[in-house]
Amino acid sequence: MRMMLALIAALAASPALADAREPILLRDMGSFHVGGRLVEVKGQPVKEIVFTPGGVPAKLDPNGVYQVEQMYAQYFLVQNRKGRLPLLMWHGGGLSGVTYETKPDGNPGWLNYFLRKGWDTYLSDAMERGRAGWTDKFKGDPVFLPLGDPWERFRVGPIGSWNDDKAKRAIYPGVQFPLDAYEQFMKQGVPRWTTTDDQIVAAYIELVDKVCPCVVLVHSQAGNFGYRVAEARPDKVKALVAVEPSVPGTKDKVAALKNIPIMVMYGDNAKDHPRWGKIRQNMVDYVGLIKGAGGSVDLIDLPDIGIKGNTHMLMMDKNSDAVAEVIQKWLAGKGLVD
């Protein structure tokens, strides 16, 4: 009763129930790892390890069976559900589920937005990233990004605009990324490989088998993963929202997507960008193939509907709620909101 009174008092103190201040009421929350496989290592010498200076040494026999290639998911199940299916949000390359949490400028991100709209929401760290863990058994070397790379590649400023000196960085006019939080954003980065897509997709398929039917929202690198998982599980992915997808799905499998409503969204300065222009055109061509197979795709260029200044990291831009609202309304239009 005390809990309920406190809640009622809190609600009363916020008569307008402004979304961003509304409490988040969960019937449950939790996390799990899913997918992966076991690999065996043989013939290595036994080591003695002091894990912490001053600690008691431990024998480590590196021979044996290892768990590799699993992924991580964290879920928040709302008390007052309005989304008709679970909403899964998949991050882009070199990042983790943190993408959708608090924005680098400290304001609420899309996780809290969609929870407050009544969606059971699953964030995940793809195989290899973040809490999924990683292994020395991947092929090739991991990629690490210097500060300036995403500034230009994610369209905060045009190519050549980065400068280590904050005062000398150029930007796109009216850009919505919170410039003072750029270094904070770069703290979210995690190493990535370029050889692991198949393992990532395999783990996502296991995630979908576990928690779907669902809506899948993907960003950037995960665009390709979303399409590929939908090809493999067209009965379980009931809608696909591809936010700034970087690579299409499998061209000869578009027929599998014909019953899945799809939205593709790009921000500002994509069409004419030397690299993003090509990426977007590849996606336009791919969307044409899906439509040709009888599918339904809405391709939205945000500036064309009056939402300007968005970078590749739409969910962190200052107007991220306005972008999320476009998605929420589209999902409602597909009958996925009660």
Added chain:
Amino acid sequence: MRMMLALIAALAASPALADAREPILLRDMGSFHVGGRLVEVKGQPVKEIVFTPGGVPAKLDPNGVYQVEQMYAQYFLVQNRKGRLPLLMWHGGGLSGVTYETKPDGNPGWLNYFLRKGWDTYLSDAMERGRAGWTDKFKGDPVFLPLGDPWERFRVGPIGSWNDDKAKRAIYPGVQFPLDAYEQFMKQGVPRWTTTDDQIVAAYIELVDKVCPCVVLVHSQAGNFGYRVAEARPDKVKALVAVEPSVPGTKDKVAALKNIPIMVMYGDNAKDHPRWGKIRQNMVDYVGLIKGAGGSVDLIDLPDIGIKGNTHMLMMDKNSDAVAEVIQKWLAGKGLVD
């Protein structure tokens, strides 16, 4: 209003308000990265990278400034607060904040336990682990653990008890670890280094400076981190709960801890274990030094208070709620629960 009615209906449907089924009401939740530093890389050749097969190539200039050594924290702020200070829970070596989330057997872990008890709770991924990211600039090689290593080192079974064949594994009699979930537990592992303690502590100090005064609960490797951070910030760490700590703090700095109530807890089979017996004895000696400097430490061996069968991973054992209750009561006894 609809939200409130739904909530009241849900509460009414659960008249006993059994803890594990009680909704989790949050006034807010979010995450952030904190700490770290910038390092510069020079003289490397520019590369062209295809991030995803079939994608548009990108130029990557690896020269420039890199963000390294930050850490990650995720917070859940309860609607009906009863803990008088934020509760920070720090994981052990080769693991992440996932340690305190859903247990490998699917039951609620200590995060949900303490949220339902009314604590504002911060989980974190230490510098280097999980969502903190990692860098190729650490010294030495990362450590990867085969399946059998924690089985013995974390006291599920005695030394020599592991077998890759499930049916042939030996256990300690009455062990509380959920044996069928052992492989699931191993999916939570992340690589670790043995050279990075100072950077981990530096980031934890920044975390404490940001969110404390607080209660800090540490596990295993983080025992050492908890002591060291408390030495550096004795005014901000208002209580320290060291769960199965593996390494003491700094012996000549125990005077800094004299005003901090400390609980040290070990599970079953620690005293007589070839390695844990030494670890525990080091801790007994260290506790003696703290007490000699005027400090207050309660060292609890769980089997001595009738709680038997606990492994090193107390928070994942089947009786994890009973162990958490010991901590909750101790915190209440220190005046930290309203």
